[in-house]
Amino acid sequence: MGKKKKPKNKRPSKKWEKYKVEAGKLVKAKTCPRCRIHFLADHKDRWYCGNCHYLEVKK
Ligand SMILES: [Zn+2]
Numbered sequence: 855m856g857k858k859k860k861p862k863n864k865r866p867s868k869k870w871e872k873y874k875v876e877a878g879k880l881v882k883a884k885t886c887p888r889c890r891i892h893f894l895a896d897h898k899d900r901w902y903c904g905n906c907h908y909l910e911v912k913k
Pocket of ligand 1: 886887888889890892903904905906907908
């Protein structure tokens with residue numbers, strides 16, 4: 855009784871951690887077309903979603 859479920863958000867994926875809203879300003883980032891809530895990690899020549907493994911090749 856009195857048990858609380860603690861959300862496991864202590865270690866968010868660093869793949870998209872750097873892409874977020876900072877001080878009300880949206881940092882340039884692409885959102886995943888599948889998840890929509892996740893940002894795509896900016897790689898050298900591709901965008902990658904760490905959540906659903908969506909991959910988009912840069913042109
Ligand atoms: Zn995704």
